[in-house]
Amino acid sequence: MELGLLLALCAAVLMGTATVFQALGARAVAAEGPGAAVRATWQWPFLVGLALDTLGFVSELLSLRSVPLFLVEAAVAGSLAVTAVVAAGMLHIRLRRVEWAAVGAVCCGLALMAVAAGRETGNDGDETMRLAVLAASVGLAVLGWAVSARFGRMRHRAAVLGGMAGAGFGLVAIAARFLPGLTVPDILADPAAYAVVVSGISGYLLLIGALQSGAVTAATAAMVIGQTVGPAVFGIVWLGDSTRHGLGSLAAAGFALSIAGALTLARFGEAEQHSA
Structure with a gap:
């Protein structure tokens, strides 16, 4: 269970960081006119992002073998929080208070689900x-x-x-x-x-x-x-899939909190589009 949870969080970090690197690749060719989107895929930041995405998917795949689906998918959605934080530093995107609050909501929601989630049933x-x-x-x-x-x-x-x-x-x-x-x-x-x-x-x-x-x-x-x-x-x-005995409401609250935070951060889901 603990290893699976760690892998789910690793997937979120890898996928969230990948989006920022892909945004850097898009920025490098944003002003080059027609065909810029294709050329962006050959920029080294975009290739790094692709590699991170691949590693993130592998981590997600492995985590599904020991962690309930609702926790893994909420963690993957939480990659938007990682994107927002990393983008704030690397892309110099200023986060508003509501967006910092959304990052906190994602983290708190995932923490609640981690406490409440039971083992994957097999x-x-x-x-x-x-x-x-x-x-x-x-x-x-x-x-x-x-x-x-x-x-x-x-x-x-x-x-x-x-x-x-x-x-x-x-x-x-x-x-x-x-x-x-x-x-x-x-x-x-x-x-x-x-x-x-x-x-x-x-x-x-x-x-x-x-x-x-x-x-x-x-x-x-x-x-x-x-x-x-x-x-x-x-x-x-x-x-x-189930929660620990008596903690179903806590898991539901954590799921709702993390998804609400992810929806608030939806504009960071494809940061390269804003960069272009």
Whole structure:
């Protein structure tokens, strides 16, 4: 339990710091005109951010093997607090009092959940559940493509696509929880592994589409909600995730507090967009 919690916090730190490095890469080419977004991906800060994101995902994957879904996903959403603090120093972004209060809320919420959370149940789901998650991943990808292609000027487009992106990342977490082992034969034979790939790619593309709509805060806030609430409910209802005896209300309060803080900090969810 303690190691899993540490890995979840490491994932938040790594992912939050990655966003700032990606912002530095975007800043380096922000004034270079057409194609700047592509060139930004070859800047060394952006590559460092990509490496940190990868390490963060690995930490999240490992933490899911011993920590309930609701705690892991809340910690990942808390990476926005890390982004805000690191951005304040590296990007010289001034945080207002309400944003410092939101950082504190995220930290307090995660602390409450860490105290209240029980152990992950070890329920890896049956074959039907794994296939259902894969089907949901494919369905979300198709739905996301349809919404992006047919409703280009849809009202609240950023929030809708951001929420769908969050749902995709939530499916990644659920599918990762189902993986029985990290050996190549186990992964290749498991439908959940393919659900991780499909949901990860579609979630990333949906997030790009949401951010291109211009409303970064709406997109990031919707993504946070989609990424945290769905997996939390799924883990409690279908996988048996629980809290310590008598501490359910404390865990719920901590979850609400951390998500509220993350939503307040949503404008830091894609700092490179502001930098550009």
